Amino acid sequence: MGKLIELNDGLRLVVCENPAVRSVSAGIFVAAGAVNEIPEEAGISHFIEHMVFKGTRRRSVFDVVNDIDSVGAQINAYTSRAHTCYHTVSRDAHAAECLDVLADIYLDPLFDEDALERERNVVIEEINEAEDTPDDLCVDRLFSAFFKGHPLGNNILGTKKSLAALTSDSLRAYRRKFYTPARTVVSVAGNITAEQAEELVKEKFASFAGESLPRVPLPSARHASGAFTRRKKDIEQVHIALAFPGVAYGSKLHMAANIVSSAFASEMSSRLFQTVREKLGLCYGIYGYLSAYENNGAYVIATSVSPANAERAAEAIRDEIRLLLKEGLTPAELEKGREQLKTALVLGQEKTSVTMMAQGRHALMTGELYDIDARLAELDRVTAEDAREAAETMFRPHCAAVSVVGRDPADISSVIRG
Template identity: 35%
Template structure:
């Protein structure tokens, strides 16, 4: 059973009672992410997220770790493009411990000066880890060129330069912006009591907070192009991407099916064509990202530098085939069963169900029942997939990024056309 309430200050409380669940998962979702940052403060949300765990007015960092681990729980956080989440998972009878910790680190983090400098070094190492991981790096490079000049094209981590200039005063100032209750929701899933969760929120999260100014979102514009990033590597890493749908788009289910057919598993077209039939890659897959006002669909391949032209040709051919030809009934069936299976299996996790509560509220303003989602997936036809491919797989939306020790001549004959 799902219930929701809104406190007088605007903060939303959403719970799902799961009687058989041993665990309970709780998350404070703050509707501020990296796309809300000014360019000169890129990475500030992620920096603040790290510092939330470094001590509060009544708990040290060690106290926080000991308190959650003493009940067998886990406490963590992540920063996304459009939101930040601090979350915990515990045995259901310890949910009050999780909630108390979440509220304390969110509202009462002190951000000590010495921790700012120490955590700055941790984040700089995190940035270098991405730079040393070609598969991670090519995704960042692709986004930065595809959504050039837009916040969605910037890394949530920021850069060494922007992270380097953020001081404690700046971080405290930004942390206070996160406290706007209109942009916060508490989601809890498990064997929990909604009224008790609501009472806790009223007691610990109902304090009046200064509302931040709403800044209109700037919609990103895709940039077509071919971008070569030279780096001495054993492999060449490729990202080819095109326009996608926003999170609540009416054709989102056809979009999911299209992505699954293209490169969502071992039976997908790209896995079969690039890896199984030709042995040109170990890793090949498609991916999608959807936001409140934009989306993209991309393909990643790691291959030899000699094979780059052939691999790109195969990728473009497969995009074009999905525009021009109907998918087989068997392909469509498998893709839909894969999506439905993944969705249903996720319901076994209270963490997944907690996230689903929040994401539905953020992007739809209502809860989307699993049974309704299953019906929507089942209703997708081959014609829906072909029409979606025709709308998205267009030359004017295509962008290609290549990372590796690849000579420019190898890309000379590549044409981003369909």
């Protein structure tokens, strides 16, 4: 069980002690992501994530990574739709050095103009890479179509046009607005005591102060019913991604929806994998996953097939959805999905990095500790009726959004909704 400590001006610290390991994972989570951006600054959260590594008053761009490499640690970061995270993992002996680097880049980035111009080109290449990665492109376009007009439809990378308009001043203004104590969670897990972690964080974040904008909940779910998006690409396969209404993070159906996902499309023994790949031989891989946010969500199914098989694959997916809605999960599928998720939770908590991530995200979204025993108990309470309700909530074909990318991608949306 972890410990949640509130520090200066609303800064929160989550600590999960694990004396059985010799590592410490640390992360800084901030409620600043694509959902917070206006069109003119699209991609700014992600651009800031890049730029904080480009030097502080105490460290050059080389020193930032060299100070981590010199103690054998690892540092990285990511930007999501709802938040940004900066994180490290190291031997327990070097937790203080890692927290010092994390705090330095988080609190005191320079946003140097020359570095900004270089990094702008780097992010443009990242956009180019995403454009050349059809499965990523397909899902990005899917979210933009499914959540059209909603903040969750914002593209994390932004566009080349929006990036061109970003300046050091605009990055500083955005950072001042969102990088505040009350919007920040520090998560630490591993061979470190709560007292040690609190002392370190108080020391490293002593200068962190300021008022925060109130956390404004995302607007209620608004899906572009019947959305379809198609992008022509000179590639061998057609990439297909489907989005259905999901469930909110922590809602009463959240665990049931995860069990449905596991049985329907997340495992090699799942219905879609067994039908579309093993029985029909139409694809190499097919998978589904739940993207859950504070009061919104999406359930995504993705695969890639030869153009001639696109309609047949869509029909197979549609038929499996119909069967699920008609008959529900079998008792064996319900128990298998339950056990898959419980095992994933337990095994994940044996890794300090997974624990740190789970606690940080959960505290940022809910203001509470992530209690694995409570999650396991929730899974045990899921009934067949809960699973049926979750499936009926998610799989509403008339609400489905469809994204296809390929040489001459057919409009399979009518098949899915048929």
